[in-house]
Amino acid sequence: MLKLLFIGDIVGRPGRDMVNQHLAKIRREHGIDFVIANGENAAAGAGITGTIARSLLEAGIDAVTLGDHVWDQRGWETDITQIERVCRPANLPPSNPGWDHLIIEARGFRLGLFTLLGRQFMGLKADCPFLCADRMIEQLRAKTDAIIVEIHAEATSEKQAMGWYLDGRVTAVLGTHTHVPTADARVLPKGTAFICDVGMTGPYASVLGREIEPVVGKFVDGMPRRFEVATEDVRLSGALIEIDASMARAQKIELLTVLK
Ligand SMILES: [Fe+2]
Ligand SMILES: [Fe+2]
Numbered sequence: 455m456l457k458l459l460f461i462g463d464i465v466g467r468p469g470r471d472m473v474n475q476h477l478a479k480i481r482r483e484h485g486i487d488f489v490i491a492n493g494e495n496a497a498a499g500a501g502i503t504g505t506i507a508r509s510l511l512e513a514g515i516d517a518v519t520l521g522d523h524v525w526d527q528r529g530w531e532t533d534i535t536q537i538e539r540v541c542r543p544a545n546l547p548p549s550n551p552g553w554d555h556l557i558i559e560a561r562g563f564r565l566g567l568f569t570l571l572g573r574q575f576m577g578l579k580a581d582c583p584f585l586c587a588d589r590m591i592e593q594l595r596a597k598t599d600a601i602i603v604e605i606h607a608e609a610t611s612e613k614q615a616m617g618w619y620l621d622g623r624v625t626a627v628l629g630t631h632t633h634v635p636t637a638d639a640r641v642l643p644k645g646t647a648f649i650c651d652v653g654m655t656g657p658y659a660s661v662l663g664r665e666i667e668p669v670v671g672k673f674v675d676g677m678p679r680r681f682e683v684a685t686e687d688v689r690l691s692g693a694l695i696e697i698d699a700s701m702a703r704a705q706k707i708e709l710l711t712v713l714k
Pocket of ligand 1: 631
């Protein structure tokens with residue numbers, strides 16, 4: 455039995471502090487073998503930098519994934535090529551820099567991993583995530599013992615569709631991007647763990663991690679404002695998955711929430 459913790463979008467300094475303060479203890483207490491985290495909002499809520507990516511890896515994260523905010527920070531397009539355990543979404547144009555997948559290893563078990571961007575209500579242009587998933591699985595099957603897929607998307611329908619599409623072909627399909635944890639964690643009939651969204655790691659007294667007042671104000675009058683990262687009610691949110699190592703099937707998935 456192997457255990458994987460998949461941490462949802464780390465937002466700004468509050469999210470990074472949560473990882474620094476709690477991850478080592480969570481790893482120990484739950485006997486976790488692999489930790490993957492989405493870092494697309496790690497730098498002040500928008501994108502990531504080389505320094506921040508390295509600090510997350512040093513804090514005990516084994517692999518950092520990204521989403522539609524992948525290119526928000528200047529210089530990251532060169533930094534990403536220097537860091538081995540970070541990958542960008544797989545269905546971006548092939549000319550985009552960075553790895554389109556990662557393989558991490560623990561106790562002799564090789565876990566393949568890639569992120570798919572959804573195409574419903576998303577700003578960044580990406581190739582079909584379903585056909586990309588087929589391609590990536592084909593490529594990773596021989597080199598890995600199990601595959602984890604992150605579906606970084608807005609629409610619950612697109613995420614659920616991906617879960618069913620990949621059921622039995624990968625060990626987990628885990629949703630990110632909406633920053634709101636969902637109550638639908640389950641193992642699908644053919645052994646794939648699924649959840650629509652694992653939630654965010656950051657301040658929950660907020661609108662998706664940002665200060666409430668300016669966001670509400672913008673909805674009310676449409677005037678532009680700066681959306682700073684909020685500070686209160688900070689939580690770490692993720693999914694804990696138990697993997698049957700012999701069959702690469704998920705045995706169990708549950709939402710994990712850690713308060714500050
Ligand atoms: Fe995000
Ligand atoms: Fe996102």
